[in-house]
Amino acid sequence: MAQEHELTRILFILDASNSMNADWDNGQTRFEAAKEILSKNVKELRNVENLEIALRVYGHQSPITATYQDCNDTKLEVPFGPTNHDQILTKIRTIKAKGTTPIAMTLQASAEDFPDKNAKNIIILITDGLEACPMDPCAVATELKKKDINVTPFVIGLGMDLSYLEKFRCIGAYSDAETKASFEKVLNNILAKVLLNTTVQINLNDSYGSPSETDVTMFLYEAGTTNLKYTFTHTIDRFGNPDTLILDPSIKYDLVVNTIPLREKKNIALVKNTHNTIVLDAPQGYIETRYINATRPYVVETRISESSKNTTLNTQKVGEKDKYICGYYDVEILTIPRIYVTVNVTQSNTSYIDIKAPGFLKFSSGNPVTGQIFMKNDNGTWQWVLNLEDGARSGYHQIQPGEYRVVYRDKNQKRSEYTLIKDFRINSNKTTSIQLL
Numbered sequence: 001m002a003q004e005h006e007l008t009r010i011l012f013i014l015d016a017s018n019s020m021n022a023d024w025d026n027g028q029t030r031f032e033a034a035k036e037i038l039s040k041n042v043k044e045l046r047n048v049e050n051l052e053i054a055l056r057v058y059g060h061q062s063p064i065t066a067t068y069q070d071c072n073d074t075k076l077e078v079p080f081g082p083t084n085h086d087q088i089l090t091k092i093r094t095i096k097a098k099g100t101t102p103i104a105m106t107l108q109a110s111a112e113d114f115p116d117k118n119a120k121n122i123i124i125l126i127t128d129g130l131e132a133c134p135m136d137p138c139a140v141a142t143e144l145k146k147k148d149i150n151v152t153p154f155v156i157g158l159g160m161d162l163s164y165l166e167k168f169r170c171i172g173a174y175s176d177a178e179t180k181a182s183f184e185k186v187l188n189n190i191l192a193k194v195l196l197n198t199t200v201q202i203n204l205n206d207s208y209g210s211p212s213e214t215d216v217t218m219f220l221y222e223a224g225t226t227n228l229k230y231t232f233t234h235t236i237d238r239f240g241n242p243d244t245l246i247l248d249p250s251i252k253y254d255l256v257v258n259t260i261p262l263r264e265k266k267n268i269a270l271v272k273n274t275h276n277t278i279v280l281d282a283p284q285g286y287i288e289t290r291y292i293n294a295t296r297p298y299v300v301e302t303r304i305s306e307s308s309k310n311t312t313l314n315t316q317k318v319g320e321k322d323k324y325i326c327g328y329y330d331v332e333i334l335t336i337p338r339i340y341v342t343v344n345v346t347q348s349n350t351s352y353i354d355i356k357a358p359g360f361l362k363f364s365s366g367n368p369v370t371g372q373i374f375m376k377n378d379n380g381t382w383q384w385v386l387n388l389e390d391g392a393r394s395g396y397h398q399i400q401p402g403e404y405r406v407v408y409r410d411k412n413q414k415r416s417e418y419t420l421i422k423d424f425r426i427n428s429n430k431t432t433s434i435q436l437l
Helices: 030-044 083-096 105-112 137-146 162-172 180-197
Strands: 008-015 023-024 051-058 074-081 122-126 154-157 173-177 200-206 218-221 228-235 253-257 263-268 276-279 285-292 303-308 312-317 321-325 325-332 339-345 350-355 359-376 380-389 392-399 403-409 420-426 431-435
Touching: 008 030, 008 180, 023 030, 023 180, 030 083, 030 154, 030 180, 051 083, 074 083, 074 105, 105 122, 105 137, 105 303, 122 180, 137 162, 137 180, 154 180, 162 263, 173 180, 200 253, 218 285, 253 276, 263 276, 285 325, 285 339, 303 420, 312 321, 339 350, 359 420
Parallel strands: 008 051, 008 122, 122 154, 154 173, 200 276, 285 350, 359 431
Antiparallel strands: 051 074, 218 228, 218 253, 253 263, 285 321, 303 312, 303 325, 325 339, 359 380, 359 392, 359 403, 403 420
């Protein structure tokens, strides 16, 4: 983890109330998982300079019963110090969860755990429940702020209902951890945020300049290289803001946002010890091709490219919808015959392309044939649409509605005057059968 010159103190507050004994993830209780992940992080903090840590625990001294709960059950088990990691690890191993949840009392007492204000003082509270005692945590948090006690709290809720977790907002920044893996990631992010003190949000702006676009993969490469440093799925947090990320501020980045087509921003420099905002215009809407009269499912691919460019950006089936950067697109629908459309994708809107459902041609022949099928254009000319399989005696093709002509001859006849013509019509959802020879 990164090192800072300013002294940082982190007080870990561990919930050892009886509810932490509930089964949680992969056969572990919440308390076992919390102790395991906390111990792992304490070990990793050994070599971080200008850092002191401490451990306070609540709910571990007096068992809760049907008639009694000890609302004073909170204790600073290991005071602050630069080399107290082994003490903390030993204490974590021996603690058992059994009591109640006196969060307010714990917060009030924790203010005295910090030796002075001449440091970046941090509380990381790990809990699975709400206040169980008469005191109000929000009132205590407010009093601490009024007294100018310089403490920044972070709350991690283990397996909690999110509506409950919202109640911790008055205390400080909070995160939910619904699984053991997510708990480990949340704790790592908080520690990185505390020690690096450099945060980043990436605003994917819509057409109105609002950072509303989201749910897309982002790659952050070391600038000018193919060294991929971070991969994130862009997320809007529960307050409607782009999620806060922790990035190493010592290098520059090339950002690739995997929209269709992708968006890039190169050589991004971060300012240390502050919150950075990276802004990228990525307004998006949708394209959907659909049948207007289909009586059954038809599988047809659609090819999408930027207008006047030949490179295929994406393929999607008729009936599917996908998201694109706002602008003009050429759409090739791989029907027989092909259908070509240009659409304008606008912010948050869906550009629909409606086509008629296909029908079917079924042909048979007593002799092998060679031939081609043509569609009659509005101006009376004929447009090629497909070749019959050379030497075929039968065939079955999915074709768009319209007037058609098959031009063919017996494969074994060697003179052009044996050419034959048969006209037919294709209707949506129906099969047209013809006999050739």
